[in-house]
Amino acid sequence: MIFEVWAPTVTAVELDVPGGRRPMSPGQDGWWSAAVPEAGHGTRYGFVLDGDGPYPDPRSRWQPEGIFGPSAVYDHAHFTWTDHGWKGRDLRGSVIYELHIGTFTTEGTFEAAAEKLQHLTELGVDLVEIMPVAPVPGSRNWGYDGVDLYAVNHTYGGPDGLKTLVDACHQAGLGVILDVVYNHLGPSGNFLHPFGPYFSGFAGSYWGEAVNLDGPGSDVVRRYFIDNALQWLRDYHVDGLRLDAVHALHDRRATHLLAELSDEVDVLSCSVGRPLTLIAESDLNDPRMVRSRDADGYGMTAQWNDDVHHALHTAVSGEHHGYYADFAGLSALAKVLTSGVMHDGGHSSFRGRAHGRSFAGVPGHRLVACLQNHDQIGNRPMGDRLPIPELKLGAGLLLTSPFTPMLFMGEEWGARAPFLFFSDHVDPELRDSEGGRRQREFEGFGYAWEAPDPSEEETFLRSKLDWSELKDEEHWSLLCWYRDLTALRRALPELSDPRLDRVRVDHDPDDRWLVMRRGSLAVSVNFSPESLTLPIPLGVVLLASDENMSETPEGARLPGQSLVIHRPDT
Template sequence: MIFEVWAPKATVVEVDVLGGRRAMSAGEGGWWTAEVDGAGHGTRYGFVVDGDGPYPDPRSRRQPDGIFGSSAVYDHARFTWSDHDWKGRDLRGAVIYELHVGTFTSEGTFVAAIEKLPHLVELCVDFVEVMPVAPVPGGRNWGYDGVDLYAVNETYGGPDGLKSFVDACHRAGIGVILDVVYNHLGPSGNFLRPFGPYFAGYDGSYWGEAVNLDGPDSDEVRRYFIGNAQQWLRDFHIDGLRLDAVHALHDRRATHLLAELAQEVDALACSVGRPLSLIAESDLNDPRMVRSLDAGGLGMTAQWNDDVHHALHCAVSGESHGYYQDFTQLTALAKVLTSGVLHDGTYSSFRARAHGGSFDGVAGHRLVACLQNHDQIGNRPVGDRLPIPALKIGAGLLLTSPFTPMLFMGEEWGARTPFLFFSDHVEPELRESEGTRREREFDGFGYVWEAPNPSDEESFLRSKLDWTEVKEEEHWSLLCWYRDLIALRKALPELSDPRLDRVRVEVDPGGRWLLMWRGELAVAVNFSQESATLPLPPGTVLLTSDEPVSADGDGLRLPAQSLVISRPGAS
């Protein structure tokens, strides 16, 4: 077989394989190649650059012994797929379920996650969004410290494990979105630097050095990331990618990396014959992110929408610290439900400047919204989740909103287990400083930072879901509520209508209640700790979080902290 690697500045490159080093030949564009008889699927190898190494292959498809071990040849064609009837799934009208493989089950593997797919089928979600699976230091990590971006964490089950999971999801009618990180690489086990100018030479974000997307020799660096995206979508049958923190991609080229990626993914979708989605995580509130390429946008299918989360969180929790300070009034929730974002050029107290642009004309399905996600739980000092009463009314609003709703694993039954930040760095200095680094990252967020040590295994073990909770009455009741909400959303077109200009919202000046109109349907929410009467004509109650709901003169009386979906005037 032929080994190849990009090392444009190297004088001598060798491949260490089958018990010896073999010289590689320099070719065009800084690429080196060597043909080695007898090498094939499973063969261990590494590259030696100007006498240093051996290092793992930058495009290693498998790291059997982790990030510090040799690469292994992996032949994608050896896996037998059974998803031949899968035609893909469009993001429009979909519900997403985010999970972390290592804590989704007690075993923390793809095989174990497959066993939970019937639960997701009954919940009626359309996509699972899997947090990053690239190899990481040690045995536990959120995934954002990944290196060897073309490989799959062996702890979870390696490349065959991921393929088996995707195959099973497709057979169950569920699409798969994979979270990928292109704005930085982990601080441990990152061996790209000896091969070429993969980095820009300055800190691109809090998490690490900026990737070289627009400097000398950056053409090949861009192809490294675009090729990685194509691999997941083509060779692993993934249906979409969630692109981590794209605001930390430093690219001054006329064609931004995201636009170039969108072009390539559109072409790939034509080739594979199924829709492929790109979802950006961005805190810019920039509508160009989701505008089409021919309209001058970056061509992302959708983006995460923190403003919706913040407004929902404030409404159901009453918190007002840090970046929540502009979202404490129900008028903020009313604005995000009808305009997509709160900060559309308005002043952001947290940033101490004007922020964002108008999303006028953008369809709501292009904004992925949530009540909880890995960041919003895990970036709290003790990883605490919302209580069940808050989840009930928050989910009721989220799942009747014009956005693409996303749930976080365990949310649907009100899991009591936290989701803590955890890592397992090998180097003592990284391991010992992780807690302090984490505290510095959230300085100014308004937290009293008394968090468990991220390096302690207990932080990881405590974050694993406890599936026995589902059998308890309170948790089972909440699960049924989530199932009913999703079923109603899919049954009534008004509830998945993405047109923001058709959403009407009324709020109580006293901050007790909110009324959202979706066509002829009304979603009435009482946030207060006492019963309240909303100005809602009598009609047919389609779904209610709590009993009793009763007519009260010209209005509808709701119990404390409750939500009702009704069709006023119908009987």
């Protein structure tokens, strides 16, 4: 077997393997290599740089003893796939379900998650989005402190475990999107610095040092991230990637890393014969993110759309602190449902400046929208979720909107478990300071910050879903509501039509009602706790959150906090 590593700034590299250290030979452009014929699947190894180390392989595929242990050889041919007939899953018309492996089940493993796939197929989900699985410090983490980006967290089940889950998803007809983090690496166990110029030398974001995408040596660094993305799509049969916080990628090159990645993924898609999806999390509200490469865009398939979340959350909850301030009032919800974004060049009070550009001409399926996700729940001090009445209204609008809807684990039955911020840093200083760091991150967000200690195991355990809640009538009823909504979305083309210019919205900010028209269909919502008569005939009711809907000469009579999908007789 040939071992290779890029280390352009050192004078000597040794390979540490069972039996001792072996010198590596220098090659071109800072690459070193060594042949070890007896090495194979499972062989432990590391690299010694100018006498320091051993360090894990920057491209380690397997860290069976965690981030501070040796790397292990992983042969992708060691796993036997059964998804040979899988043709992929297109994002268009799909419903996404986001989950965190560690808290989705009591066991917190890939194997246990695979046992819940029937629940997801019956819910009407098309794509499962898995929060980051790269190795992290300790035994519990959201995943955004990952290092050893080519490996898979051993506490979840390692590389074979992830493949087993992807294989099972495909057998169930579900595509898989994997959340990856390329804008920074975790603060503990990051051993890339000794190997070469992987970082730019300045804080790229609140979360860490910027990666080197445009400075000296950045050709290989860019390749490090592009090859990583291709690994998940090719070797793990993943159907798409969600790229974390791409606004924190500092790249001044003429061709942005995302555009380069888009081109490479298109080539791979042609090779494997199935659609491959790239979803960017971007805070820029820049339509170039999702415009095609031939239109001088970055070529992302879609991007997360926080504006839709903020408008929905404000409408159903009444909150208007922090970044929700610009979304107070139903006019904001009306705007995002018809324009895609709220901030399209106007003033953002939270940022104190103008923000965004118009998304005119961008189809709605390129905007991934949600009522809840890991950030919007977990960034609240107590990780609290929306109550069931608010979920009913929000889900009714989300799943009939022109966007690609995304649900967050447990939302579909109104899970009581919070989703708190948790970590398990081994470094005592990081462990002790994590709570304070988290509080500082959200200064100015309008929260009275009284959060559980993220380092306590109980914080993590409280965030695990309680599947026994499905035995309760209230939770089962909400699950049926979500199932009915996804089924209706799939059955009626008007509800998945992504053309934003075909959406019409009427609303009354004082009486707090809104009507969204999708072709001949209407989605009428009464946000008020009082019964209201809307100036629209009820007609044929297809789905209602409350059976006490009625017709009056003036229009449809809706009980307080209710939603109805109907075909008015007009």
